[in-house]
Amino acid sequence: MSEIISGKIISAQINRELRTEVDQLKTKGIEPCLAVVLVGEDPASEVYVRNKKRTCEEIGIRSIGHNLPDTTTQEELETLVQNLNSDPVIHGILCQFPLPGDLDETQVIQTFSPEKDVDGLHPMNAGLIAMGQPRFISCTPYGVLQMLKRSGISTSGKNAVVLGRSNLVGRPIATLLSSKGWDSTVTVCHSRTADLAEVTSKADILIAAIGIPEFVTKNMVKKGAVVIDVGINRIDDPSKTKGSRLVGDVAFEEVEAKASFITTVPGGVGPMTIAMLMVNTVNASRWQNGLTEMNL
């Protein structure tokens, strides 16, 4: 039996720290402010945006919504972003993806001021991570690091295996875990890896971010490993009223018996992402006012 690392509990703890931090910033005349851009009426995106705005409110961050119709042109969207870039009231800009129609997300991202890119999507911020000087870390990798840290898991000198090499998750987690301060020996595995189970079963820390339901089985996991499940996959389940349920990239029940620490899906990495967006927004407001980042 392993210990559950709860994203719900840890994110709630971070949100409480943020609430205190924002109160203190306000006494200095700084009101952290996030611009939230939503294009179109995708129901899932509306839910995400609502949750982010609600968390802002709970913490005391001001959020300013910009809801644009799905007829918005690339130029109109980029003009809005440029206006937000130059608006000194705004510290962070969030644009909810996916964008509808033919709108080009990569182009929009490159329009963000890297100083306000609180989702950590701009290549400049990916580059600062690669160069060992991280500024905005994108929310999922940042959440994973906080879960490890706040669970007292030592990473230095440990074998960490990251399953998945995506730009937004696998790659930055691998880079950060192998960088100074974290100091793991990191192996990145992917679909072309030979003898995958042999590699993963050497991992002291296993990060699953491959996007395949219940892919990681007990034979792939070392006894006593720390297992972080980044996957969120919907699978059919006729026993549920919705006819489906969410599972991670890890076959939870069998792996739980072998791991020392493990995250659940849902309730694991998922709840961390909004908290880390809030951290990035508060840090943006600190940096833009000449302060150093929060000590998390």
Place this chain on the structure above:
Amino acid sequence: MSEIISGKIISAQINRELRTEVDQLKTKGIEPCLAVVLVGEDPASEVYVRNKKRTCEEIGIRSIGHNLPDTTTQEELETLVQNLNSDPVIHGILCQFPLPGDLDETQVIQTFSPEKDVDGLHPMNAGLIAMGQPRFISCTPYGVLQMLKRSGISTSGKNAVVLGRSNLVGRPIATLLSSKGWDSTVTVCHSRTADLAEVTSKADILIAAIGIPEFVTKNMVKKGAVVIDVGINRIDDPSKTKGSRLVGDVAFEEVEAKASFITTVPGGVGPMTIAMLMVNTVNASRWQNGLTEMNL
């Protein structure tokens, strides 16, 4: 006995291809042009700059030198870079490091237009690598990749171990080798790695970039491995007229007996770096004229 991967031969081959490419570009009215900025009179830097200019000349790339006194201020240097950024004749900007005195290299790098950063030093270009859309790859990692490719070494599904996690060498090599198209399973090792020899001796491809003379010994290398030595270290040797000689990070003689392919120091990765700077400069001129990159 292993086969030697010769950086001298491969770089000469690349330079010949570049010469042909530049001739063709000139028929289209495009003359690739590199601005070469040297501050102060460091003898080693003067040699490097001279070699780069000479290679430009051999290939047909125009080079424009800017030799500034070591009394140059940060502002003067950045003003020069900004002028070069906006000069349409200039496709690439090289500033020879280290800079003398208190001049801030990081600040200068961030002044480069990322589109003209042919040394691949700007965080934006590091970020594009991290995001799987490389533009300018810095010259040493790019040279290593070309040595593997042009020696017919298959990387897909192979275990690659990168010894060293520096921003400019270990990190980008690891990221590129694990990215799509290269598809190795990459492990990054460093000073905090436990059981280093155990990890390195699993490597089908071992890249040594740790900066310690002859650190990699035969017990750390798998029989038949491909060994790329990025290190350039000067050690005492009373038998030489200079009293010293250059060695790599690999104990060449004993490892050569075990490897299938190996590079030498000197004559290995070293000669590749100027060739790759030339490739980046030619590609800069192509991109700035709406063409795609060369097929290398």
